[in-house]
Amino acid sequence: VYSPFPHRGEPLTKPVELPQGTLEMLILKAVSLGPLHGYGILLRIQQISGERLEILQGSFYTAIYRLERRVWIKGEWGESENNRRARFYSLTAAGTRQLKAETAKWTDMAAVVAGILNKKADEI
Amino acid sequence: MSLLAAIRKLWHSIAPRSHSDVEEEFRSTLDAYQEDLIRQGLPEEEARRKARIDLGQPAAQNETYRDAIGLRLFDELGGDIRYGLRALRRNPGFAAVAVLSLTLGIGATTAMFSLIYAVLLHPFPYAGADRIMNPVIIDEQHPDEPSWFPLSKAQFDDLRLAAPVDSPLGFNNSHMEITGGALPEEIFGIYLTENAGTFFGVRPLLGRNIEPYDAENGGHSVVVLNYRFWQRHFGGDPHIIGQTLEINHAPYTIIGVMPRSFAFNDTTGVGDVYLPGSLMRGLFNVPYLTYIPWIKLRPHVTLAAANAALEPIVRQFARQHPERFPDHWHLALQPIIVPYQQETGRTLTLLVAGVVLLLIIGCANCSILLLARGRARQHELAIRSAIGASRWRIVRQLLVEAVVISCTGAVLGVAASYWLAKLPLLLSPDSFPAESVIRINAPILAFSVALALLCGILFGLVPALRLSRHDSASMLPGRQIGVVAAPAKHRWSVLIAAQVALTLLLVATAGTAIRSFLHLMQMPLGYDPANVMKLGIMLHTHDPGEWGRIQSREARTAYIEQIREKIASVPGVSTVAVGTDATPPYTGTESSFNIDGTRDREQPQARVMLVDQRYFAALRISVLEGRIWNTDENTRGDFIAVVNHAFATRYRSSFNTLALQLSIPGLTSKNHYQVTSAQSTAARQIIGVVGDARNDGVDRPVVPAIYVPYTAVMLPYVQFFVRTQGDPLTYLHAIRGAIASVASDQQISNGGFNGTFTLNEAIERDAQYSRQRLFSILFGVFSAMALALALVGIFSVVAYSVAQRTTEFGVRLALGAPRAHVLWVAARIALVSAAAGIVIGLAFDSFLGAVLAHWMQSAFAAGSLFAAAALLALSALLACLLPARHAIAVPPAEALRHE
Numbered sequence A: 001v002y003s004p005f006p007h008r009g010e011p012l013t014k015p016v017e018l019p020q021g022t023l024e025m026l027i028l029k030a031v032s033l034g035p036l037h038g039y040g041i042l043l044r045i046q047q048i049s050g051e052r053l054e055i056l057q058g059s060f061y062t063a064i065y066r067l068e069r070r071v072w073i074k075g076e077w078g079e080s081e082n083n084r085r086a087r088f089y090s091l092t093a094a095g096t097r098q099l100k101a102e103t104a105k106w107t108d109m110a111a112v113v114a115g116i117l118n119k120k121a122d123e124i
Numbered sequence B: 001m002s003l004l005a006a007i008r009k010l011w012h013s014i015a016p017r018s019h020s021d022v023e024e025e026f027r028s029t030l031d032a033y034q035e036d037l038i039r040q041g042l043p044e045e046e047a048r049r050k051a052r053i054d055l056g057q058p059a060a061q062n063e064t065y066r067d068a069i070g071l072r073l074f075d076e077l078g079g080d081i082r083y084g085l086r087a088l089r090r091n092p093g094f095a096a097v098a099v100l101s102l103t104l105g106i107g108a109t110t111a112m113f114s115l116i117y118a119v120l121l122h123p124f125p126y127a128g129a130d131r132i133m134n135p136v137i138i139d140e141q142h143p144d145e146p147s148w149f150p151l152s153k154a155q156f157d158d159l160r161l162a163a164p165v166d167s168p169l170g171f172n173n174s175h176m177e178i179t180g181g182a183l184p185e186e187i188f189g190i191y192l193t194e195n196a197g198t199f200f201g202v203r204p205l206l207g208r209n210i211e212p213y214d215a216e217n218g219g220h221s222v223v224v225l226n227y228r229f230w231q232r233h234f235g236g237d238p239h240i241i242g243q244t245l246e247i248n249h250a251p252y253t254i255i256g257v258m259p260r261s262f263a264f265n266d267t268t269g270v271g272d273v274y275l276p277g278s279l280m281r282g283l284f285n286v287p288y289l290t291y292i293p294w295i296k297l298r299p300h301v302t303l304a305a306a307n308a309a310l311e312p313i314v315r316q317f318a319r320q321h322p323e324r325f326p327d328h329w330h331l332a333l334q335p336i337i338v339p340y341q342q343e344t345g346r347t348l349t350l351l352v353a354g355v356v357l358l359l360i361i362g363c364a365n366c367s368i369l370l371l372a373r374g375r376a377r378q379h380e381l382a383i384r385s386a387i388g389a390s391r392w393r394i395v396r397q398l399l400v401e402a403v404v405i406s407c408t409g410a411v412l413g414v415a416a417s418y419w420l421a422k423l424p425l426l427l428s429p430d431s432f433p434a435e436s437v438i439r440i441n442a443p444i445l446a447f448s449v450a451l452a453l454l455c456g457i458l459f460g461l462v463p464a465l466r467l468s469r470h471d472s473a474s475m476l477p478g479r480q481i482g483v484v485a486a487p488a489k490h491r492w493s494v495l496i497a498a499q500v501a502l503t504l505l506l507v508a509t510a511g512t513a514i515r516s517f518l519h520l521m522q523m524p525l526g527y528d529p530a531n532v533m534k535l536g537i538m539l540h541t542h543d544p545g546e547w548g549r550i551q552s553r554e555a556r557t558a559y560i561e562q563i564r565e566k567i568a569s570v571p572g573v574s575t576v577a578v579g580t581d582a583t584p585p586y587t588g589t590e591s592s593f594n595i596d597g598t599r600d601r602e603q604p605q606a607r608v609m610l611v612d613q614r615y616f617a618a619l620r621i622s623v624l625e626g627r628i629w630n631t632d633e634n635t636r637g638d639f640i641a642v643v644n645h646a647f648a649t650r651y652r653s654s655f656n657t658l659a660l661q662l663s664i665p666g667l668t669s670k671n672h673y674q675v676t677s678a679q680s681t682a683a684r685q686i687i688g689v690v691g692d693a694r695n696d697g698v699d700r701p702v703v704p705a706i707y708v709p710y711t712a713v714m715l716p717y718v719q720f721f722v723r724t725q726g727d728p729l730t731y732l733h734a735i736r737g738a739i740a741s742v743a744s745d746q747q748i749s750n751g752g753f754n755g756t757f758t759l760n761e762a763i764e765r766d767a768q769y770s771r772q773r774l775f776s777i778l779f780g781v782f783s784a785m786a787l788a789l790a791l792v793g794i795f796s797v798v799a800y801s802v803a804q805r806t807t808e809f810g811v812r813l814a815l816g817a818p819r820a821h822v823l824w825v826a827a828r829i830a831l832v833s834a835a836a837g838i839v840i841g842l843a844f845d846s847f848l849g850a851v852l853a854h855w856m857q858s859a860f861a862a863g864s865l866f867a868a869a870a871l872l873a874l875s876a877l878l879a880c881l882l883p884a885r886h887a888i889a890v891p892p893a894e895a896l897r898h899e
Helices: A022-032 A038-048 A057-069 A093-118 B003-014 B019-039 B044-055 B058-068 B072-090 B092-121 B153-161 B196-200 B212-218 B227-234 B279-284 B303-320 B338-376 B378-386 B391-427 B442-469 B472-481 B491-522 B544-549 B553-568 B631-636 B645-651 B665-669 B728-742 B759-765 B767-804 B806-814 B819-856 B862-889 B892-897
Strands: A073-079 A085-091 B132-139 B165-178 B185-192 B222-225 B244-247 B250-257 B273-276 B290-297 B329-335 B532-538 B573-580 B589-592 B605-611 B623-626 B640-644 B661-663 B684-690 B705-709 B717-724
Touching: A022 A038, A022 A057, A022 A073, A022 A085, A022 A093, A038 A057, A038 A085, A038 B019, A057 A073, A057 B058, A085 A093, A085 B019, B019 B044, B019 B058, B058 B072, B072 B092, B072 B391, B092 B338, B092 B391, B092 B442, B092 B767, B132 B303, B153 B165, B153 B290, B153 B303, B165 B196, B222 B227, B290 B303, B303 B329, B329 B338, B338 B391, B338 B442, B338 B491, B338 B767, B378 B391, B391 B442, B391 B767, B491 B767, B491 B819, B491 B862, B532 B553, B532 B728, B532 B759, B553 B573, B553 B717, B553 B728, B623 B645, B640 B645, B645 B684, B645 B705, B717 B728, B759 B767, B767 B806, B767 B819, B767 B862, B806 B819, B806 B862, B806 B892, B819 B862
Parallel strands: B185 B273, B222 B250, B605 B705, B640 B684
Antiparallel strands: A073 A085, B132 B290, B132 B329, B165 B185, B165 B244, B165 B290, B222 B273, B244 B250, B532 B717, B573 B605, B573 B717, B589 B605, B623 B684, B640 B705, B661 B684
């Protein structure tokens, strides 16, 4: 049975643990592709990551609530794909700016770290 | 967009989402997940279960939400407060005592500080009141008796131009009559220079103040009313402005009413009405107007600089009118607050020390209770800690409870202080400036609230830290066994000892205050005030008809004698005497005199009293030597005098008193209703010496006094001293009738200065008497409060520890311990701490004795100290034994089942 939530049994693939604060960035990215409800965001992140991310339910909603509080995303009630009431989140202008800044920062940092880690002894 | 909509939008953007909103969202996620699982082939029931397991309960989601947006702390604090309140409600006795301890301490402290602020720091409503000076002449031979001096208009203008002076105010007091009504009514009027409005800077309640243009054309006939007079005479009529008030048969237009806080001038007499000073010239037909000055200095001028700058100007005045100044003098500018500071300052400072002690005792009590209660709660706290409460959480819980107590105490204390601050004024209205309005002001309120919070945190933190330190494992079984004696550490025993020591200090001070008051009450007065009443009569100086009738000295004497006889004929009246300015304990006018015409050297001073020969009998003043003048001598106004013992002792050294002759220049130059045949310097023969009757206040030594027949100088007002059988006030109606039978429109003065009252009331109105009484009552109240608090502290500690150790005592009794021993074990620690407190307190008191003796001007009586210690020891013993009794009252079997 597939579940987006961490399995208590044997994991199918080796899960990647998220560094602090990364989940919020991922949520912003997921929402930037179009309005989604909470479960939808979770599924999309799992889907994009190739189901390799372990997202704890508690921290997931905590992150959503924080982002909403900071007005980086805003939630509105609407109809879901199977005609249920659901709360859809979309990116605000501030959220767009934040995502852009975070992405740039992350790319920079990843490049620097990767650059260092990949150096071979004779290249130094 | 309307404003309302804008506000709503703003609110939506900052307000947290509602509980149901969060829950609904979570439910929709739960449903979506569950459907996913069913789609993957799980049976519905299992899908439901798995969804719940993976995601959690919707009901708990709101907590996650509030935690995420940072509201968790508030939620928990709210919970702590609710829990704390519940805990207090479960234990109302503890809560009541703890809150009451703080209420008393904070209430009394706030009240006293407010009083000090109102009385010593800011008693006057005037603008720049701290720059207003009262210039006085200090006679270098009698430096402790400063005198005011009057200025002429020209001198007043000189003063105005002096460099350090911002503006001077001149005033002049006058007794007046309201005429035009059924009966004339005596009032007290004050003429003010026309700059009064700007000088005082007090906004009138109604209308306007006296302004410079009121001086035009010899002064406008306008009048400003004092608030109390307005209330008394006009019933507080708000439409009074523009109406006419007839004073001394002349119409005056009412232009303003001053606010309640304005009561110029408390030192020389509060005016009922205020009038433009320029009017005086037309009314009194005097060559020059005289004013008593008040001076407002420019900002930032020091007192010394102002004194130095003004002294030469006043020296110049002294050269113009040498008779108004003593031989050797210097000028001193006194801030107008000085008389009150001297009289009340020390008392209030000592009272503040007293209330601060009370506050400390209250806080200590609160802390003792928290500690004692904390011990009883160890079990509960151990359980909380065992099921995962962090130390911080437990400390916070205890702290919140302490703060709840202290805040409740602060709120009640502030409420109590409103009442407590009024108490001294009710008890002793004459020792405080009439203008000081005592109210709880904002800084003091803040001070008290800060104090309460500090107490809460400080006294809550200590037990909280102590109690949270224990690990749960050692605590939980400890309760079950409960036989072992309590841990040796008793922090509260130190607190009890401190509390008892401070209480002893307060009780001993109260004892001393009460003793010195009793001493004051028992001091020989030299006269007998019981059953003597004073009635003031003002002659109708401004009624043209009456005026004509009493133009001569003889006619006045006859008129007064006629009234006196009528009063004397009232059944029950035993003696009626006449006097002017002769109401003890403050009598006479300070005047200079010469012995045997030798007027070179220094000029001696004495109190001169105008009385008739019956005065001594009416007041029961004893005759020591010689005789009193007789009726004929009195009627003629002979040149004779009687002196008091203090006079005789001071001036007898080289002469036989009865051989002395003296002259009193002041008596002859002031007034033209004097004995016509006498020359101004004529000598008076001393014919008798009488005993000393208090004439400078109840507690001050009697000063030399000269009694002169009142007929020598017929002033326009006299007082009758009526000795009756029983309470004199019951005769008032009959006496009014007797006076009316002589002259139907003769008013007996009431209110203000010449009120009708008994001589006993006159003593009670004496500032020193009233202050001493206030002092003993307040200290008595404070020490009673402190005693009650200390006893409650001891009581609750013993009660708590007995309740906790019931099992232990049961075992002891079952094993055959004597009851007395168990009682001793139960009460031991509290008793020992109380005893230590008493010993420390005694040591402290002997050390402070010297300081207190200086402040209270009375010895710190060893007797009252030991009485206080004995009282404290006895009540501490009771407070220990009453709860300890329960330790032996429980049957051992029941005690063992107690758990």
